Amino acid sequence: MPSTPRLTNLYCKLIFEGEEQFSAVIIEATIPPVVTVEYPEPGTCRVTLRALLNMHPGPLYVQDGIIREVTVEPGEAVVSFTISLDAAVRATLVVTEGVPSRVVLRFSRRPLQEFYRDKLIVLDPGHGGSDGGWRGPVNLRERDMAWKTARALAQVLEGLKARVIWTRAEQENPSWEERLLKVTTDTFCFISIHEHGAGDTGLRGTAVLYNPACRGNEELAAKVLERIVARVKIPSRGVMADGELARLGEIPGLKLEPVVITDWVDEGLLRNPYFHQKVALATAVGVKQYFQRGK
Ligand SMILES: [Zn+2]
Structure with a gap:
């Protein structure tokens, strides 16, 4: 009698293949399980595996702009995973043999x-430059950490096909006026x-x-803040109107302050390269969720 597969691990990751990006759910097992994939409603994918659960059954909060979260329901020799999605995308399924065997569901990040x-x-x-x-x-220094987060954000946005314009080069310190010159009507x-x-x-x-002169920017800032706080598990200091950003007029404007750098714990967070990546991805997801609210 063949033995029953045991599920030992669950995680999500982004996969980049040339121009294509995927959000993947990966389930590891001792041997390849029998898998069924269903879509009970748009934006929900249910994966059922004939297997035993040998891992923590808690939900996995992903929030990568496509996958929201994955919940696990152990049953009688079957385990169901419910994947809630930000878009009505369908997965491609690949099951690989090996130690461990892997069930990989890839969702296109095209939306x-x-x-x-x-x-x-x-x-x-x-x-x-000389202003640290x-x-x-x-x-x-704030100067260098802002640069790191901006680099991470540029990487995320360019990967999503946005056009990114910088207000300064690494060693420059333009005035606020000069920075605003990079803003155009589009x-x-x-x-x-x-x-x-x-x-x-x-x-x-x-x-x-946020820019108090642009309608809806307080809600935009609140959405981005919510996503960052959920992603990096950091206290929230809230959203605030910013007089400098008001100079943008009708153009949406945000000023991120990911940490209080003068705090020992917060300064430590900045040493982790993943911190900058998480803030960047959470920001991109929050901006999209605000502009696509109600859709
Ligand atoms: Zn500053």
Whole structure:
């Protein structure tokens, strides 16, 4: 009698293949299980495997712009995974043999690419050159961290086919006036990146500032903040109107302050390259979710 497959691991990752991007759900098993894939409604994919569950059954919060979350329901010699999606996309299924065997469901990220395709986004890393901005208690500078997050955001947006314009080169420190010169009437969104600083007060967390002259920008900032906080598990410092951004007029504008760099814990977060990537992806997902709300 053949033995029953045991499921030992579940994770999600992004797969890049040339121009194509996929959000993948990967289920690992001791031997290849029998798999059925159904779509009970648009935006929901249910995967049932004839197997035993040998891992933590908790939900997996993904929020990568295509996959929202994966919940696991163990049953009688079957395990069901419900994948909730941001778009009505269908998966391609591949089952590989090996140690471990893998069940891989790939969802195209084309809906996200279609949203961002050719949109013009102006990225504004704060400070630069001789202006280092705030300094962390160990040694990190706001100037360099803003640059890192902006680089990660440019990578995400360009991967989604957006056009990215920078307000400064790595060693430059243009004035606010000069930065605004990069904004044109067809700019979709202006995103400035800073860190907050507060001396030795124990204040920490993420804030998103917005352009009070552009209708709906407070909600836009709230959506981006919600996504960042959920993704990097950091306290929220809320959204705030920003007088400098009001100069953008009708053009949507955000100023991200991912951390309070003067806090020891927050400064430490900036040392992790994945922190910058997570903030970048959460920002891209939040902007899309705001503009596609109600759709
Ligand atoms: Zn700053």
